[in-house]
Amino acid sequence: MSLEAVRAILASARSIAVLTGAGISAESGVPTFRGPGGLWRDYRPEDLATPEAFARDPRLVWEWYDWRRRKIAEATPNLGHYALVTLEKRAPDLTLITQNVDGLHPLAGSRNLLEIHGSLWRTRCLSCHEVRDNRELLTRLPPRCACEGLLRPDVVWFGEPLPYELLKRSIRAVEGCNVMLVIGTSSLVQPAASMAGEALSRGTPVVEINLDPTPLSERATHFLQGKAGDILPRLIA
Numbered sequence: 001m002s003l004e005a006v007r008a009i010l011a012s013a014r015s016i017a018v019l020t021g022a023g024i025s026a027e028s029g030v031p032t033f034r035g036p037g038g039l040w041r042d043y044r045p046e047d048l049a050t051p052e053a054f055a056r057d058p059r060l061v062w063e064w065y066d067w068r069r070r071k072i073a074e075a076t077p078n079l080g081h082y083a084l085v086t087l088e089k090r091a092p093d094l095t096l097i098t099q100n101v102d103g104l105h106p107l108a109g110s111r112n113l114l115e116i117h118g119s120l121w122r123t124r125c126l127s128c129h130e131v132r133d134n135r136e137l138l139t140r141l142p143p144r145c146a147c148e149g150l151l152r153p154d155v156v157w158f159g160e161p162l163p164y165e166l167l168k169r170s171i172r173a174v175e176g177c178n179v180m181l182v183i184g185t186s187s188l189v190q191p192a193a194s195m196a197g198e199a200l201s202r203g204t205p206v207v208e209i210n211l212d213p214t215p216l217s218e219r220a221t222h223f224l225q226g227k228a229g230d231i232l233p234r235l236i237a
């Protein structure tokens, strides 16, 4: 598959939907979840990323999130993140849907962004329900709100629904786009995993960029195998 053909599709598209996963941040040094070196090799999601785990042991869950926050605080966006910012500036309409909670897309400058799994950099109070930006180095775990309620990371855990408004806007973007890019996601976690299928069923071309084949690759209109930080800048140069 030549990059030329995909470049032409992108250049003529009025509306572009992009879905990203952990793979786009891999070159920034942020661990992915699955695959070699993936977080779910050493940790069990049911111990750390469910509401039940948090109810059982909020300190343990926070230790894991605190560790990730400290690691990601040192990371910077890579060429893949920046290429998507360039594409957004150039395209008449682009919606970036990300499963990532690392905050690297907004740091790079992406504007029309839907962080459907939330953000590591926000907390939510279980008592007063206030959601607020929180980039502080946490000194006591688990952290507490000014109202003394328990704070949780404002992320979506397994078994929890996605925020309704974000899901609605994502579906609208996928249904209305002329091309969809799917970048650095294993395409295993719902509902994000079925978004590309929705585009394909409408006859919309789907371009997948991934280091390795995924369950989507055979069905995708174009599968570009390689690193996002390498392919995206060449695609969007």
Ligand code: OAD
Binding pocket: 020, 021, 022, 023, 024, 026, 027, 032, 033, 034, 035, 038, 045, 049, 099, 100, 117, 156, 157, 158, 183, 184, 185, 186, 187, 188, 189, 209, 210, 211, 212, 214, 226, 227, 228, 229
């Ligand atoms: P995964 O860790 O499941 O998949 C990462 C994907 O990125 C894999 O398909 C890799 O082949 C690919 N990849 C790795 N390095 C890459 C690179 N440099 N360039 C391009 N692709 C690369 O991550 P997600 O699909 O994002 O959810 O995982 C989805 C959700 O599962 C996460 O949001 C998280 C996780 O459990 C929750 O915590 C709710």
